[in-house]
Amino acid sequence: MTSTIHGPGPLPTPPLAQEGPDGLVEMNWDPITRIVGSLGIYTKIDFKKKEVVECHSTSSIFRGYSIFMKGKDPRDAHFITSRICGICGDNHATCSCYTQNMAYGVKPPHIGEWIVNLGEAAEYMFDHNIFQENLVGVDFCEKMVAETNPGVLDKANKTEAPHAGEHGYKTIGDIMRSLNPFSGEFYREALAVSRSTREMFCLMEGRHVHPSTLYPGGVGTVATIQLMTDYMSRLMRYVEFMKKVVPMHDDLFDFFYDALPGYEKVGLRRTLLGCWGSFQDPEVCNFAYRDMEDWGRKMFVTPGVVVDGKLVTTSLVDINLGIRILLGSSYYDDWTDQEMFVTHDPLGNPVDRRHPWNQHTNPRPQRRDMDDKYSWVMSPRWYDGKDHLALDTGGGPLARLWTTALAGLVDCGYVKATGSSVQINLPKTALKGPVSFEWEIPKHGSNTIERDRARTYFQAYAAGCALHFCEKALEEIRAGRTKTWEKFEVPDEGIGCGFTEAVRGVLSHHMVIRDGKIANYHPYPPTPWNANPRDSYGTPGPYEDAVQGQPIFEENTRENFKGIDVMRTVRSFDPCLPCGVHMYLGGGKTLEKLHSPTQSLTGE
Structure with missing residues (x-):
């Protein structure tokens, strides 16, 4: 062998x-x-x-976090769930803290939330950069295209890059060569950038990817002018980098449409996008379920569900109640005859048996059968009252930009949603003047190229948000409001749910507390939404x-x-x-x- x-x-x-x-x-x-x-x-x-x-x-692979979380102290939830993933562990820790904040009835100080936002913004910048340039970029590099589509490479070498003056690469072929692993100029530059973005994260949350200063009720980070200065110095270098990256990727992705007529059909599926929102506004967010619709709509990435290109809701209450976990082709037994933990939400709305609050995890290992059971991933769906919709995240950024654009609720100066697009305004940096980008709803729909393109634009979006968060944090520090954590008590009985966006899409945590311990806990990251098998309806x-x-x-x-x-x-x-x-x-x-x-x- x-x-x-x-x-x-x-x-x-x-x-x-x-x-x-x-x-x-x-x-x-x-x-x-x-x-x-x-x-x-x-x-x-x-x-x-x-x-x-x-x-x-x-x-x-079977993980089983929902099983061994039972009986644990709820205050340990974010430390444990962070270990679900070695890439987006901080997103899990953040979401778990949101869940605990709701269950404990605690509202962190403003500066604590701005610090969390700055950490999450750095994570988006770090992870999207390294994935886009050092992994996805390889699929479009000279060596790869030469091996799979030599005719396309020949055309790329003869095609001038429309935005060469902004990114410095004369032809599309030059862009492809710059993406070659290890030898490509841009490939190496992106690796260097990933280091500074990781440092930005560690400044705010102590350790990457399992935060050491993130807790329910706030953070343990000491808020100082120096902290923000250290973050900003790195952020401005990243902003300058994005002024090159966005036009470069636009040239590359547009070229594939031109070089391969019909390429817009690659990866195309019905536009069914879910975004659970990101970046809390501490001036509005109190983490109370009864107010969740209001503070959810004030997030700097707007939550929502897009069906066939149209925004059908921006309500986190609707999003929460619509989640259904179907088994279908996965290796689990059903829980229809087992206990229901939550019959009604805090607003009195009925909660379905197939909701994560009521889910039981009953693994049943068996031989893979493509006509029956063939995966350890369950099939999350969003029920709109009529259909169980197989939402996807568009890789994360596509859904985030689409929902935010259509909702038209965000406007902090650096980023603005118009109702049909998202405007990103990056300030003057050391080598370049102010630059504005606009991401528009893609005419080709939800396909491979547009998922990748959105990832580039969202890096710039996250940078713009981070600039705003730095300014707000500095206002708090200069006013002497430097308390970063609020005390809380763990109730004997309670429920909580947290909603945010992991780097690659929707992330929710659902917790039930009984006798002061975790009775039920189910995290739902983006991979189950994207990678699930055929569900109980054959979808x-x-x-x-x-x-x-x-x-x-x-x-x-x-x-x-x-x-x-x-x-x-x-x-x-x-x-x-x-x-x-x-x-x-x-x-x-x-x-x-x-x-x-x-x-x-x-x-x-």
Whole structure:
């Protein structure tokens, strides 16, 4: 047996199955980069029509946080749930603190919330930058395009970049070369930027990615002028970087539409987007459920659900009550005959049995069967009173910008929602004057390219928000209001729910307290929403839906097919969980056995 492990270089060719009697070829990618071996994409491809006919998304990992959270002290919830993920752990800690704030009835001091916002803004900037430039960017780099679409690379080398004066790359081919792993100029520059954004986060929350100064009731960070100065000095360098990044990515992504007519259909699915909102306004937010609609709409990223391009709600109460957890093709037994923890919310609205407050986790391991059960991921849906909608996050930024733009509620000077777009105004920096960008609702809908494009614009959006948060924090400090934490008591009985946006999309935590301990706790990060399998009604999950039916533009023959269009689509959602590698069997180097089982490592 031979094996090869690939880093960020060219895609391996997946094992090629025999063509079936229907003329379809089964091709599988398992694991997918960035999923630690837990995500597999299983497809059937019609090479004659150059189309993906069928797709199944599988997960081979069971976590079980909802099981071992039971009986724990609620005050430990954010420390424990942070460890759900080694990438977005701080998003979980933040969401858990929001949940606890509600359950305990505590409102943090203003400066405490501005510090949390600054930490979360730094996390968006850090994670989106490193994923976009050092992982997604590789899918569009010169080496990758040369291997999958040499004709496109030839055209890129001859195509002048429309915004060359803003980013410095003369042709689209030059942009692609700058994205080559390790050797590309922009690839290396982005790595350096990721360091400063991580430092920004640590200034506010102590440690990345598991915050050491974040608590219910506020933060333990000491609020000083020097703290904000250290953050701002790094932030302004990032702002200058974004003035180059946005036009560069616009040129690259627009080129793919021009070079490959019809590419807008890659990764296209019905526009069903969910955003749970981000960045609290402490002047309004008190974390009380009864006021949740009001303070939710004051977030600097507006919560909402977009159906077929239209905003159907901005109410966090509606969003909360509409969540349903379906099992469908996942490896679990149902909980219809088990206890209901919450029958009505604090406003008296009935709570469904399939809501996370009432969920029980009953794992049932079994053999994978693509016609029945094939994944450890459950199928979250949002019930609009008529249909169980398979919302996705658009990779996070697409849903955030879309809901915020349509709601038209945000205006803090640096960022403004117009009702059809989002304006981002970046101030003068050391080398460049003021720059304004505008993200508009994409005419091509929710597809692979637009998910990736939104990620670039949201980096600039997060930077603009951070500028505002710094100014507000400085106002508090200069006024002497430097208390960052408020005392609280844990009730014997209580419920809480927290809503925010993890980097790659919707994140909610739902907690029930009894006898002062956690009786039920269910976190729902973006990956279950995006990577879920077919549900109880047979509706495919978003990965499945986006890949299934998409055209294939790769120039390679069936025998050398890499599946780059499939990979671009899956990665446009920014799959969550720690980074993995490509691995396949065949065509590699035989591993040499160095020691017998009885030998020590020293050979003695």
